[in-house]
Amino acid sequence: MSNIYNGVYSVLLGMVITLRQLFKPSVTHQYPYENDFEINDNIREIPVGFRGQLHNRVEDCIVCKKCAQICPVDCIHIDARKPEKGGKMWESMNVVHLKDQTRIVGIIDGKPPKKIEPDMQFTIQHANPEGTTHPDIPAGATVKISGDKVDRIIDRKKVVLFMDQFDIDMTLCLFCGLCTEVCPTECLTMKDSLEGIEYSEFDRENLIYKFADPTLYK
Amino acid sequence: MLAQSTASEERKFLELKPFSDEMVVSMGPQHPSTHGVLRLELRLDGEIVREAIPHIGYLHRCFEKHAENLSYQQIVPFTDRMDYIAAMNQNWGFCLAVEELMSADPKFAGVPERAEYLRVLAGELNRIASHLLAFGTYGMDIGAFTPFLYAFRDREKILLLFEKLCGARLTYNYIRVGGVSRDLPPGFLDDVREFIDYFEPKIDEYNALLTNNKIFLERTVGVAIMDEAMAISYGATGPNLRGAGRKWDLRKDEPYSIYDRFDFDIPVGEEIPEAGAVLGDCWNRYKVRMDEMKESVKIIRQVLDGGLPDGPIVAAMKAIRPPAGEVFSRSEAPRGELGFYIVSDGSVKPVRLKAKSPCFCALSALQELSRGLMIADIIAIIGSIDIVMGEVDR
Numbered sequence A: 001m002s003n004i005y006n007g008v009y010s011v012l013l014g015m016v017i018t019l020r021q022l023f024k025p026s027v028t029h030q031y032p033y034e035n036d037f038e039i040n041d042n043i044r045e046i047p048v049g050f051r052g053q054l055h056n057r058v059e060d061c062i063v064c065k066k067c068a069q070i071c072p073v074d075c076i077h078i079d080a081r082k083p084e085k086g087g088k089m090w091e092s093m094n095v096v097h098l099k100d101q102t103r104i105v106g107i108i109d110g111k112p113p114k115k116i117e118p119d120m121q122f123t124i125q126h127a128n129p130e131g132t133t134h135p136d137i138p139a140g141a142t143v144k145i146s147g148d149k150v151d152r153i154i155d156r157k158k159v160v161l162f163m164d165q166f167d168i169d170m171t172l173c174l175f176c177g178l179c180t181e182v183c184p185t186e187c188l189t190m191k192d193s194l195e196g197i198e199y200s201e202f203d204r205e206n207l208i209y210k211f212a213d214p215t216l217y218k
Numbered sequence B: 001m002l003a004q005s006t007a008s009e010e011r012k013f014l015e016l017k018p019f020s021d022e023m024v025v026s027m028g029p030q031h032p033s034t035h036g037v038l039r040l041e042l043r044l045d046g047e048i049v050r051e052a053i054p055h056i057g058y059l060h061r062c063f064e065k066h067a068e069n070l071s072y073q074q075i076v077p078f079t080d081r082m083d084y085i086a087a088m089n090q091n092w093g094f095c096l097a098v099e100e101l102m103s104a105d106p107k108f109a110g111v112p113e114r115a116e117y118l119r120v121l122a123g124e125l126n127r128i129a130s131h132l133l134a135f136g137t138y139g140m141d142i143g144a145f146t147p148f149l150y151a152f153r154d155r156e157k158i159l160l161l162f163e164k165l166c167g168a169r170l171t172y173n174y175i176r177v178g179g180v181s182r183d184l185p186p187g188f189l190d191d192v193r194e195f196i197d198y199f200e201p202k203i204d205e206y207n208a209l210l211t212n213n214k215i216f217l218e219r220t221v222g223v224a225i226m227d228e229a230m231a232i233s234y235g236a237t238g239p240n241l242r243g244a245g246r247k248w249d250l251r252k253d254e255p256y257s258i259y260d261r262f263d264f265d266i267p268v269g270e271e272i273p274e275a276g277a278v279l280g281d282c283w284n285r286y287k288v289r290m291d292e293m294k295e296s297v298k299i300i301r302q303v304l305d306g307g308l309p310d311g312p313i314v315a316a317m318k319a320i321r322p323p324a325g326e327v328f329s330r331s332e333a334p335r336g337e338l339g340f341y342i343v344s345d346g347s348v349k350p351v352r353l354k355a356k357s358p359c360f361c362a363l364s365a366l367q368e369l370s371r372g373l374m375i376a377d378i379i380a381i382i383g384s385i386d387i388v389m390g391e392v393d394r
């Protein structure tokens, strides 16, 4: 008799607990139709420092290969070469990122300011005599740009090596983050945004990220 | 050579010679209740299991051999992939071993105080997450689907905390040789406190939901008794040993890190005659885990109340280059004692590394445990010894 009582009681107790849950909001999201990140009352921000996809701001990369050395699965392939004898070797340079997502590599007059005000004027000596790093600015030209167009200015260190290849095979990557920790210029980062998380591709080739940009040097 | 390999191939599939009215059934490797890729070869007499032989190796990734070609820092992310449910504790176990090797080096100053606290915080949170998964999937194996959803709802909260702490949800790579990789993000301790305040009453809810449920009791009480002597002879540790009534926990008995500063109990299995529970049965192994979650909450609360000391989070050192020698060090992971044996020749890479996995030992007892029981009980046993195949196979 007590056996029956116990059985019924414990089942009912479980029912009560689940019944209480019935009146609470649902915690399940129907991804991808219902995006976790967009639902209002259950907003979940991707935390700062999330280890998503890798990204390299190549203009800051000094090709030290530290990242390729520490990578446990050897998924970073770097190829670099010394400048030819007599060839021009770029000293430190500035990379001016404009607000329309383009950039100019060159040397600006004076030191880059800490904070960019809209009324500032920058004179940029376009560093590349043969090619161009910006679609509208001819090679070797000197241009004046006002501060309201400029997003940020980065000081690039002295270029000792030219980067020919910088590939990261994201299909092999462990997302361990070791490479971003050793990078001395902190140009190799992991995206902590939605695009660092959602990146399915149909073609494996698209997951091999090629960061090398020859227009930066020639 | 060829003949030999063919013979062994044959053996692989016909290890058991059935008697005339018996049959051999292969269970797994893709079976939801085998917790990974485990294949069991069962010799059945009707529904009664005469013999169950586990075949392992489906997740073998040559961790130990691979580690010989990697520097100590590079091995840490690979330990994440051993027991991926409790990756923090795996990181920690490995780092403890390397630090023990390094302690012979006078230049190594030891792990900073703050890092020790961060490790305890992360390790205990991960223990809760791991036991939650064990609880949820065990319920599901036995046929109760609700606990699974409840456990995952709360485990998700821990994963969100870890995501803030170290940027990853499963493979943390957080605990490093000599410290931890990142300091606390702002507001993290408040989040942890909020979580444990929320979580502590939930344990009682789980107990009402599953632990004391009549159907669950019928399935687990008195089933597959692994008594203390048997547990010790198989080398089973952790909740499996404590469920058999032996009060043995490295955090108390051989305190590593700063566990000697905290006040917590070690739950052990108990005999409950009216329910029929005996030491070392499935129910007791399971119950120990539920009680351990409470103790982990206690430890986390003490860390939060005591406050974390200031200071560096990683020991200053040029390169991780332990002096020549060998070490065996063990720590208490959620699934038992995790041991690492490392031989160093003074270079940046280990000469030999061996991981002693608690799940492997627990799984080896399966054969003896399951003899003479029903097929359905095998599911109950696998869930109650709580194995993770990533760690069994490495």
Ligand code: SF4
Pocket (backbone or CB within 6 Å): A054, A067, A070, A071, A072, A073, A074, A075, A076, A168, A172, A173, A174, A175, A176, A177, A178, A179, A180
């Ligand atoms: S995050 Fe990826 S690329 Fe970077 S070190 Fe780890 S495995 Fe290599």
Ligand code: SF4
Pocket (backbone or CB within 6 Å): A056, A060, A061, A062, A063, A064, A065, A066, A067, A068, A078, A182, A183, A184, A185, A186, A187, A188
């Ligand atoms: S560590 Fe940083 S600077 Fe060095 S090669 Fe890699 S990305 Fe470039």
